[in-house]
Amino acid sequence: DTEVTQTPKHLVMGMTNKKSLKCEQHMGHRAMYWYKQKAKKPPELMFVYSYEKLSINESVPSRFSPECPNSSLLNLHLHALQPEDSALYLCASSQFPPDPPGETQYFGPGTRLLVL
Amino acid sequence: AQSVTQLGSHVSVSEGALVLLRCNYSSSVPPYLFWYVQYPNQGLQLLLKYTSAATLVKGINGFEAEFKKSETSFHLTKPSAHMSDAAEYFCAVSPSGGSYIPTFGRGTSLIVHP
Numbered sequence: 121d122t123e124v125t126q127t128p129k130h131l132v133m134g135m136t137n138k139k140s141l142k143c144e145q146h147m148g149h150r151a152m153y154w155y156k157q158k159a160k161k162p163p164e165l166m167f168v169y170s171y172e173k174l175s176i177n178e179s180v181p182s183r184f185s186p187e188c189p190n191s192s193l194l195n196l197h198l199h200a201l202q203p204e205d206s207a208l209y210l211c212a213s214s215q216f217p218p219d220p221p222g223e224t225q226y227f228g229p230g231t232r233l234l235v236l
Numbered sequence: 237a238q239s240v241t242q243l244g245s246h247v248s249v250s251e252g253a254l255v256l257l258r259c260n261y262s263s264s265v266p267p268y269l270f271w272y273v274q275y276p277n278q279g280l281q282l283l284l285k286y287t288s289a290a291t292l293v294k295g296i297n298g299f300e301a302e303f304k305k306s307e308t309s310f311h312l313t314k315p316s317a318h319m320s321d322a323a324e325y326f327c328a329v330s331p332s333g334g335s336y337i338p339t340f341g342r343g344t345s346l347i348v349h350p
Contacts, residue, residue, distance in 0.1 A: 124279075153337075160245075162326055162340035163280070176337070210279055218336045224270060225338065227279035 124228035126211050132234045135201060141231045143194040143211030151216035152194040153225065154186060157208045169194060170216045201235045208232050238263040238329045242341035250349050255299075255314040257344050259327035262308065269310040270328040270338060271301055280326065286310060297321070322348045 124145045133139050143152065151170045155163035168176035169188040183205075185197040194211055209232075212225040243258040261267055268287050272280040284295025291303045301312045310327065324345050328338035 126279075151336075160324065160343065160345065162343055165337065168337065212280075214336070216336070223336075224282050224285055227272075227281070229279045230277075232277070 124211055124213055124226050126209075126228035126231050128231060129229070130232050130234075132236065133198065133201065134236055135203075137201075138197070138199045140198065141196040141209055141211075141233075143196075143213075143228055144192055145213040145226070145228075146192055147213060147226065148191075149213035149215055149226070150191060151214045152188060153212040153214075154194070154196050155210040155212065157210055157230070159208075163210055167196075198233075201233075203235050206233055206235045238267055238331050238339055240269075240327045240329045240339065240341040242325075242327050242344050244344055245342065246345045246347060248347040248349065249317045251319055252316050255312070255317045255321065255346065257312040257325050257327075257346065259301075259310045259312065259341060260308050261310060261327075261329045263329060263331060265331055266305070267329045267331050268338075269301075269303065270330075271295065271299070271310075271312050272326045272328060272340075273297075274324040274326065274343075276323070283312070283325075317346075317348050319348050319350065322346055 127142045154166040157163045166180045167186045172188045187195040208230045210230045211228040214225045215223045239262045241260045270285045271283040284293045286303045294300045299314045326343045327341040330338040
């Protein structure tokens, strides 16, 4: 199974709402990632978890709160978002450390978020 | 720090024509290089990767890429374009040591005309 699943596929929320994005993988990967992607742009790294611990936070605003409850699950909690946060949010996973070296990331299909 | 440059934000070809998407890398050490494809409203899918085993790398859907150290390039090619190849293509690089997280190029939109 080389699949990363993400729910929901689409999400519309107001600026006062609280919502969560979910990501799941069953490949035994110990690194999981959140990316934000605007249209026609490359993915921008937001957070990295390795062995369920937050290892990288790319100066993301506190209205985004990641959580890794276990080695298969990754959540992104959203609160008080702004319209400019509307984007495709991608989850990815990979071996950690990369084995073999250069091991690739596997991406989920993404959640398309619209903030009104 | 490593980086990649994708020349051309858009490439337009006719169905059946050669596809050539350009990627040049900048890295102080031999890197690992990747090509990803993103179809509309989908995530990124790995097409192929270079990890120093062979300079000519064959990927899925008939794509291949050649690593040329002298030119610091890793261009993606396909002999004959198909309408279903229309998508966004991203070149990415990660160093052979240290950080394992890839750096993505800005992407190239491939447009295929009938």
